[in-house]
Amino acid sequence: MRGVRQVALGMAFSFFVLSLGLVYWQVVQADTLLENPANRRLILMESRVTRGGIFDRNGEILAQTQIAEGKKVRVYPKGEMFEPVLGYSSVKLGASGLEGSLADWLLGIKRATPTQAVQQLFALPRQGDDVVLTLDSRLQSIAYNALKGKMGSVVALDPQTGEVLAMVSQPSFNPTNLDQKWNEIISQEEKKPLGEKQRPLEHRYFSLYPPGSTMKVVTSAALLRSGLNTTDLYQCQGSTIINGQVIREQNDRAHGWVNYNMALAESCNTYFATFGVQAGDQVFLSAVKGFGFGQTIPFELKVPRSSITKETMNPTSLNTNLLAASTFGQGEVLVTPFHMALMTAGIANDGVIMTPHLIERVLDSSQNVLFQQKPQPWLTALSKEEADKITSGMVTAVTDGTAAPGALPGVQVAGKTGSAEPGGNVLTHAWYIAFAPADNPQIAVAVIVENGGTGGGAAAPIARQIIQEALNQKVGDKSE
Template sequence: MRKGLHHIALGFSISFIFLSFGLVYWQVVRSNDLQENPANRRLILMEQRVVRGGIFDRNGEILAQTQTTNNQRKRIYPKGEALEPLMGYATLQHGSAGMEATFGDWLFGIKNATPAQELEQLFQLPRKGNDVVLTLDYRLQKIAYDGLKDKRGAAVALDPRTGEVLALVSYPGFDPNTLDQDWSELSKKAGSPFVNHAFALYPPGSAMKVITSAAILRSGVNTGDLYNCTGSTVINGQVIPEQNDKAHGWVNFDTALADSCNTYFATFGVRSGDQQFLNAVKGFGFGQTIPFELSVSSSRITNKAAVPKQLSTNLLAASSFGQGEVLVSPFHMALVAAGIANHGVIMAPHIVDRVIDDKQSVLYKTDSKPWLTALSSEEADKIKSAMIAAVNDGTASPGGIEGIQVAAKTGSAEPGGNAKTHAWYIAFAPAESPKIAVAVLVENGGTGGAAAAPIAREMIQTALSQKVGESK
């Protein structure tokens, strides 16, 4: 009898310990995850008690705001579709998503709350949350949105010096002001308007060649040596064709990148070896979680492993010019361009500039910091030189701007089947002292020069003429 009671007491003790660990885990370790989860009923109830703070662009433009009329609150989005699905939504009926969900703890005033906010929260008093000021410039966002209109794709602009996100557009989007009534229709709409295409994964095509360049440069290849492109080549029994079977003739590294010569990069990518290539992609962040406020899919080289320990010759050849199983997001390709622009250093991207309370006191300010050193300064300069040649006398020329030297690379990526190629364009400018880096993807748009370059050109021109990204 006594032994049985002892076992029961021991069982209760163990259960209590596990329960205590569970409470500590969820209420302390994972408390932020619970608070930020849009399915958290507590957040929905807080919408009724707390006036959610506003979201503003870097120039003070209102992007999201709560209006109160006759004691009725309504979340309004003055800029409509141009910021969706990035901005997301916050409704009692459908919860929250996008930045509205991710920054919910700031907007409710429950993250790093001031003593006054803690007191109001303790006594369940009506109160106002904090305002979030973004690094986005709505002028640039609108230019990118208008350029992508009626196309599917994404456009991203960064300040390569700081990692500030200046524009982040995904098309198609939706009007968050009429979300509740449009929900059923939007859920079935072609093009997935709720999906942020800037964070989704696509084959990069020839835009990948700027990364392969790092492996080629490190393998000791003389970039001045000539290679004869005849329109196709065979590597380990695999035919590597040029686009439209075009023969580029004798090319060196610069002209191969400028003319987007597949056979050059496949040949010298294989000659460099899989370890040089895999080290190069790791240096640019493949297989890693991008340190950003919002979740971005990790880029990958193969379906089985994001960055495998080795690659077969055939897969290495295809990966070298952005085909095979390579997948990357437009957001990540903007970081790649920014890293080349910034002498090989990729700055950690961020979209929040600061958080302020209702008295305009700064509660939080984002500091710029490096994420990765993808290239040496010398390597970055060599790749930049080839990207300049691509604009001045190559496939990237449609993105050129009179009076401004742009450095760029096009891509036409085969998605599989009979679908048209995805059109890519990555660029930065002014090449001698870059202030903006961009990546544009047009799904099934054809060639990067025709479909994506004009959008990138307008973004760069707008950013430099209106001094987007300059100190505020």
């Protein structure tokens, strides 16, 4: 009898442990499982759930489920323009991008209404929720067409709210009839004759690149905090030696006597390296941390962290040579275009970086608002005085410096170019960051063209088109 009792107790204990496991995964971790795009249960649920639509801020349809020949079909009226950020939803391929990360909303699972809860409980057919994004199709179209045929990315933000107005990666892909086109898309991942990869599935706004001279707006914070007098003159002779390391200007050009504004405008490497080293690694590391380096960006999609060194995300010190190279965006510095746009927006917003977001609101099938986004600050990178001084230098860069190709008639644009060396015998990556109007910023933009050469030549004209359209329509306004 004792043996039977022990077996019974053992079985009871096993059932108890199994029950705890079921409770943990079905209740405690339910949201985590549902939010995982690899969870095919979400895709299979669509046999009885009609996935909600995805719309831009003006109500234009970006993704919608339609019935064709008795079957549900996910359609994307804008084609590849919103890829890869929009992603796809397929029984065969799973889900990616926003289609994956927003599946709990789109399938009516997150914050389910009482009706949806009953329908879900009894596995009844039901309608998911609609998601309205902050993206603006008009700006997205301009960015997409301006980048077409190139490899690179554009990110445009409202600096006052953190709303993402445009987010483009090129090359991209058309998600319509994706199951049939998948092999063709995958084949585009192969190398071209010159050795570069098209990589249409890559989210280039989340790819890590050396920032080149766009980094100087961040280094500026360290210079200002070290007590630098921005009116003092420095003689640029085309190169300088710091701790045995030769720092060169682009094309070995000597800029002559420059103050802070002209050094930023002419993108003087030796000025920023010299005064950056004088400021010291602790002041520099404090400044970059304030801009979010080494930190996870709160966002609806996962953004890789930007970094100063390869060894650690948050170094406590830098040697002199690495510090000197880091001040003008070389060395080991890596940053995503998305983060660069955020940092630019922070300068525009008096030093405060707002939490970026793509979701504006979520509506149930009766168009009741289930969720409404509220702007929230993320980091205070600069004081207003520091932001004003950096803005002044960026304005000079547009009026009298390398950022001049981004100028607009009748509008004061604040901008900065970058030509980042990726390593190897290839052209530099072309960067351009800007915001406008400088005295009351409505839009902030970051553009990168891979191996595009100079930022002024390849990237600035793209940013100029986007800023022009944004200001013409009064950025963010809903179309009538």
